[in-house]
Amino acid sequence: MTVAMGRADTPLPADVDVAVIGGGIMGLGLAYHLALLSGGKARPPLSIAVIERSYLVSGASGRNGGGVRMQWGDAGNVRLMMESIELCKDLAQQLGINLWFRQGGYLFLARSEAGERRLERNVQLHAEVGAPTRLLTAAEARAIVPQLEVAEVRLATFNPDDGVVFPWAFVWGYAARAVERGVTLRTHTSVVRVEPLARGYALHLHTGEVVRARRVVNATGAWSGALNRQLGIDLPNRPHRHEILSSEPLKPFLDPLVVDLTTGLYFSQSTRGELVTGISLPDAPDGSDESLTLHSSLRFLTHLSATLTRLMPITAAMKVLRQWVGPYDVSPDGDAIVGPSPGHPDFVQVCGFTGHGFMMAPAVGRLLARWLGLGEAHPMLARWSPDRFAAGGVARREDMIIG
């Protein structure tokens, strides 16, 4: 068993083939899969460094609710998540660490006619793709979660393969396995300047060190804009605050993760027994841009509590244990922004996952490594291309983004 969580004093090579900026699940998942390939078909072996400015799981990878679902509104996303969930089944054994992946299902509730139509469309789509989602009446939803107040529920869907995980362990697991395979992991180190070279880039670190990289991956999510602007790369993804909380730990009473489409409320019960819950919070009344700030608010607590206690009245007697904030990295069409940057083919974006990067990461890390290491195409890569925004107009928008 290896525990490798990076150190501030790990020696960094002066030259690497791939430098990944950002030690979140995307950066480390990619580094792990690249290192796996590196011993095999992609010869000669790649030298890979991951540079994280804080500690592992300090950013969005350590602040999300750990939901993993295949109930999406688009066939590409459903297929990708079916693959991700399949990978999750034995990922703990691959990474050598407990991931607490529990398939309790996702229960979506529609309380409006529009929501009802979305769920009906989803079930049809999922059946075509092969995902086992089924339509439920309000009474059937209540059979799964007896504490629900379902008077307003018009329709529900349930997919038993969806589930929840303990997010931090994924990051630690990828890190440990990547380091075992020769990846350099440096934490507590900021990249202050990215300098283009004739071939590749020089990364200037806050310590005064310089790392030259043939290719650079920007896996800094909500913080990616600042790095991109240094190179004149203009992409439309923007950070968005998302608040979340956990309750006092109670004995298991809730199996699925429940989502109310009307309010964007979601809640699940973690392995430790805490209710983990968040909600779509309307913009701050004063219109202030608080997109990259991480302070918690009473407004969130009260708004969530009013919605939660209405949908599940017993929660009124439950207590909040801890609230915190994590950033979504929101792209205009809800699709990720992945691939060579406009004008900078060796500066690769792995960003814009709009709050669902964590659940997609097991599949994404693998497909990205195969693309970067072997040049292998994947149908999602065309969709995720950073060039799509230059053409103007957004073709479609995923409408099953929660929170």
Add this chain to the structure above:
Amino acid sequence: MTARTFVCRCEDVTLTEIERAIAAGLSDVEEIKRYTGLGTGPCQGKECLSALGRLLVARGLISPAALRPFTARPPVEPVTFGALAAGATEVPEDPSP
């Protein structure tokens, strides 16, 4: 009964577990909290945080001047969803499309 020394009783984090985390290279309070679970239970660190700080300083792993607590997240006292609901100003009354 096996003798065990606890630093965080809420989450059953023993001195041995802290030492294992330190041996794995962790010396930051935030890192140790996340890896061991220390301070994430019902008391949210009131009992264990300073004990951990004293331990890290005593072992020379960090200087007192550099030592920072983990974030003191709300709530510091228990509060029910029921009481909080009273403060909502934008309750969705009816399902909107």
Add this chain to the structure above:
Amino acid sequence: MPKAPLLAPPGPPTLTLRWDGAAIPACPGDTVASALIAAGELATSRSAKYRRLRGPACLHGGCGTCLVRVDGRPNQRACLTPVREDMFVEPQNTYGGLDPTALVDQVFRRGIDHHHLVVYPRIANQVMQGVARELAGFGELPDAPPAEAACLIDHVPEVMVIGAGRSGRALAAALAAAGHPPLVVERRPAAALAGPDLPTDLLAGVGVFACYPHERLWAAASEQPPVLHRLRPRHVVLAVGAHEPTIPLANNDLPGVVSARGLADMLEQTGRRLDARVVVIGEGARAELLAGTLAAERVAPAQVRKLLGARRVKGVQLVDGRTLRCDLVALAPDPAPAFELAAQAGAPIQFTGAGFAPVCDADGRIAAGPAAHPLEAADAQTAPPPPWTLWAVGELAGATTPAEIRGTVARCAAALLRALADSPAPKDSHARA
């Protein structure tokens, strides 16, 4: 099996609480914890991982191990819950009389590493996760939602004092005497606050749970009845005292291992007398003083090899081979200031050697500073300048002895009154919205 009483009552018990089916006598002024300890009932739950028996420890609302189910509500702090006639109190997470500790000890002699526990093979991993889920969590779901409707109260006090302990009361008295009675908010219920010096404007049983600088308010709540308070004061005095951190000693989690300070305060508050052998573990003048108050033998932590007992503490084994038999062990660590609200309010936080504390001047005034968290530091710049002045008194301001505590109160009161004179309150202040 009835247990030997450990605390003598101040008079004939007139109340009865139901504990796990048994009748426990109690007196007015008792908390659930004091009544249980008095009756020799020291264990209230089993722990999350090692399944060890746990019970009331800090006796001050600051630890997580005296949580019991009271009248169908889970996770109530026994040490802050006043006894009511016929209240129904249950242990949590105990599984009847089963004792799984021995099994856990046998299988996990070297400890449980939950990250690497039974990862392989996959099928065993799935079984382990199922078992772990059943064992995790403390209370069961509540029996019912609260009967009363929740309400919201807004306050705009000139001065808010958080905490009605010794320093909070003294400060409130000094301000009131000068014509500026503050609003005092205290998490302990009124029943636990006997004394002639209670502030006139007191919210008891209300816990201030957060400061939200971006929303320019402080938030507090009570559970029964469910009330949310929003407070927008011009001056905030933190009289929140200190936590009693654990002392890392072998078996420091046994039922009957309590905080010396918590025990002394409990005796003072309930009028109960010790009818038990107590050993105090701690160093320095404060520990010596507490040992005197509790009429207990005192040993230093370095003298202790381990605490003895299985279902409850029975003694202290010393490194010199001696064993001190006892019914309760009272830990007297250096207190760690309750810095959490100050940190949320944006105070710069430093490590004092004992714990963390806000940086304040001689009068207790706290200046704003950068947040501690590396990624959250940016927030300090986005927060508007706070509309209040923040002060600390008592242990939070670094005082340890009664004389030092009085000193911080006197200096803070004088400085605060000067500040109030320099900048009189607008007309609508101190009105409740």
